[in-house]
Amino acid sequence: MSEALSFYFFGSIALLGGVNLLFCKNPVHGALFLVCSFLAIAGLFLGLNSGLLAAIQVMVYAGAIMVLFLFVILLLNLEVEPHQWMSPARVASALVAITTIGLVLQPFLFAPKPAVEAEPSLVVPPTAPNVAEVLFRQYALPFEVVSLLLLVSMVGAIHLARRPQRTEGV
Amino acid sequence: MVELNHYLILSALLFGLGLIGFVVRRNSLIMFMSIELMLNAANLTFVACARHHVGAEGSVLALLVIAVAAAEVAVGLAILLALFRLKKTVNADEARELRA
Known part of the structure; x- marks a missing residue:
């Protein structure tokens, strides 16, 4: 409840x-x-x-x-920009997005309900030790890849956000 | 005990709001925030399915999604700063140098 x-x-x-x-x-x-x-x-x-x-x-x-x-x-x-809401391209794209969501929702809304709602079988409750167990044993490689991704994106962000003039004289 | 379907419908609605925001708004900052909303809706799906089916795997996936989102935001905001330096605006329609 x-x-x-x-x-x-x-x-x-x-x-x-x-x-x-x-x-x-x-x-x-x-x-x-x-x-x-x-x-x-x-x-x-x-x-x-x-x-x-x-x-x-x-x-x-x-x-x-x-x-x-x-x-x-x-x-x-x-500055707060004036925006025009009703351009045809915007209406069309909003309609496409709403249709997509309708298609995604349709199986949930109109499907026949299962006779017996399966009780959650909590074999492993998501507490911190259990999550760490799964993360560092089973998914150690994706974890390392994500750390590499974070490093790469950090370098990329610094490079992109730097002013270009400052490197000219070096 | 809330059914799994309710969580899935809620996260589909959140994803839909993010999708509409991404396609309709032209302010790049709002577009980025819509992407974050979509990633969060995906996380909600992962955690809800994890509770109803297996166990800790969904939480692990959600953690990885959060890390990827952090990386994406860092690079995206840097690109936005560079765009603003070039164009003095964050309107996505102004960045069209590659268009014929």
């Missing part, structure tokens, strides 16, 4: 954050709505008994990534 309550509470907050992100004029407001959405998704993770991922979601997404976004918005010093 309490899980259903928290599911609908956090789920509606996440959806509202997404809708407001879609319609916001100022990117700073969009970033704040997105933080709301991320925190609500962390709450959903808690409801799924995955406290480790909820903590990581709050620290990495709502903390680090969104602070990076806000820093960049600060650096860019944008």
Whole structure:
């Protein structure tokens, strides 16, 4: 019962954050709505008994990534731009996106319900030690690849964000 | 006990909002944030399926997705800064030098 309550509470907050992100004029407001959405998704993770991922979601997404976004918005010093909503290309692309989502949702909404809802068979609950066990034994290679990816993207980001003039004299 | 279907519908809706935001908005910052929303919807699917089926694998996948998202944001925002330096705008329609 309490899980259903928290599911609908956090789920509606996440959806509202997404809708407001879609319609916001100022990117700073969009970033704040997105933080709301991320925190609500962390709450959903808690409801799924995955406290480790909820903590990581709050620290990495709502903390680090969104602070990076806000820093960049600060650096860019944008003016609020007037936007025209109803260009034909936009309406067409929105319709394509909505159709895609309809196709994705259709099997869930109209499929006959299974007679017996299978009880979750929690062989391995997602606590931190169990996740570490699986991550570092079974998925050690993907973990290393991700660390390499982070290194490469760090070097790439520094190279891309550097001013080109400064390297001329060296 | 919430059914798995409800989680899947919620994450499909979140993914749809991100997709619509990505196609409709032309502000590159908002487009990036929409991508983040889509990645989060995928994470929600992973964790929900992990709870209902096997165990810790879904959490591991979600962790990897978070790391990839962090890398993507770092590079993407650097590209955005370079674009702003060149064009003085973050409107994605302005970056069309390769178009005939």
